[in-house]
Amino acid sequence: MKSIEVLLLSQQDIISLNLDPQTVLGAVEQAMLEHSNGSYEMHPKIGVHPTGTDPDNFIHAMPAYLKQLGACGLKWVGGFAKNPKRDLPNITGIQVCNDVDTGVPLAIMDCAYLTGLRTAAVSAVIAQRCALPDSSVLALCGCGFQGGMHLRFLLHALRGIRTVRFYDVRPGAAAALAERARNEGVYSGECLVCTSAEECIRDADVISTCTNGDEQIIRKEWFKPGAFGVGIEGGCAYTSGALHQADKFIVDDVPLAEYFQKISIGRKNDRGEDNTEFPGGIPPVYSTIGDIVAGKKAPRHSREERIIAIPIGMAICDISLGHTVLERAKQQGVGHRFTLS
Ligand SMILES: NC(=O)c1ccc[n+]([C@@H]2O[C@H](COP(=O)([O-])OP(=O)(O)OC[C@H]3O[C@@H](n4cnc5c(N)ncnc54)[C@H](O)[C@@H]3O)[C@@H](O)[C@H]2O)c1
Numbered sequence: 001m002k003s004i005e006v007l008l009l010s011q012q013d014i015i016s017l018n019l020d021p022q023t024v025l026g027a028v029e030q031a032m033l034e035h036s037n038g039s040y041e042m043h044p045k046i047g048v049h050p051t052g053t054d055p056d057n058f059i060h061a062m063p064a065y066l067k068q069l070g071a072c073g074l075k076w077v078g079g080f081a082k083n084p085k086r087d088l089p090n091i092t093g094i095q096v097c098n099d100v101d102t103g104v105p106l107a108i109m110d111c112a113y114l115t116g117l118r119t120a121a122v123s124a125v126i127a128q129r130c131a132l133p134d135s136s137v138l139a140l141c142g143c144g145f146q147g148g149m150h151l152r153f154l155l156h157a158l159r160g161i162r163t164v165r166f167y168d169v170r171p172g173a174a175a176a177l178a179e180r181a182r183n184e185g186v187y188s189g190e191c192l193v194c195t196s197a198e199e200c201i202r203d204a205d206v207i208s209t210c211t212n213g214d215e216q217i218i219r220k221e222w223f224k225p226g227a228f229g230v231g232i233e234g235g236c237a238y239t240s241g242a243l244h245q246a247d248k249f250i251v252d253d254v255p256l257a258e259y260f261q262k263i264s265i266g267r268k269n270d271r272g273e274d275n276t277e278f279p280g281g282i283p284p285v286y287s288t289i290g291d292i293v294a295g296k297k298a299p300r301h302s303r304e305e306r307i308i309a310i311p312i313g314m315a316i317c318d319i320s321l322g323h324t325v326l327e328r329a330k331q332q333g334v335g336h337r338f339t340l341s
Helices: 011-016 021-037 112-130 145-157 173-183 197-201 240-244 254-264 289-293 315-332
Strands: 005-009 040-042 046-048 058-066 071-079 091-098 105-110 137-141 163-167 190-193 206-209 228-231 248-251 307-310 336-339
Touching (some): 011 112, 021 145, 040 315, 058 315, 091 315, 105 315, 112 145, 112 206, 112 248, 112 315, 145 163, 163 173, 173 190, 248 254
Parallel strands (some): 248 307
Antiparallel strands (some): 005 336, 040 058
């Protein structure tokens, strides 16, 4: 028998590949196109919920296969929102890439940084198409790991942004992200560090929420005509009124959205408030992100439409990006090989 060699890629290995935003967007767009064409296999995330410290803790299994790309694998990812208080990341996990012909594992890689790249890239892909082209004010609500990633990718996708408003409930987090963006050359325009969600969000052109999703923040009257909002917390950052006034409502995958809505019914936050995904139910879905990327649905019909996208997070995007990472790592000789058998 031949021996089976597996490539191990740490987070630092992946960072060292220095993937440019366009490469990451390309990997995500490939997954979106395959989603639209139906050339994939993916299931609503199954998981376990070790609720020791927080009822919202999860570890999800996310297998996927992209037929055209010829990539398959599994992401095994945990979300423990109280981890930052223990000096640990909220999102942690590993991703396995398998060979599509033999099923043999090819690589095992950190999936936390990868999740940051793919989630921000998905938001950027849909923002690029649905935000008004002259959008200049970006509201960034939630300035943790995803907030930083979203800043980078949304600025790449929306070249007209001149003002970024930062807000976070954690003292100092918004100012720290604004300062980091400036120091690292990510953004040199106007930065406004806000002291309330309203100051951040009201009348912004583009609203990106990357919070822990345990508070319905966005009020109907703050979301102006023509604005575009993208939220990665299953719609939990929106009040029912704000969510349901959308003229166009977009998700990444309808079965995924329905599954998450269903399992969240009755969920409460620490303050005993309703914490259901998609407050008030899932609004009528205008399109998937994939159908917009594939050109089957127009992203926007007028300057006045309010558009909201809620990507739940598709495994096909992770596996597509993992495939790109693996190819780059092989080319650049990055990572460590070990013999599995
Ligand atoms: N949809 C997807 O594909 C996807 C993928 C990964 C993560 N997520 C979700 O994204 C969210 C953020 O993940 P992360 O890794 O950045 O976590 P993180 O803990 O690094 O950051 C979350 C930030 O939100 C802030 N926050 C919490 N409540 C807030 C509020 N009401 N207003 C303003 N700020 C608030 C926190 O203080 C923190 O800085 C989590 O809910 C996670 O489950 C979604």
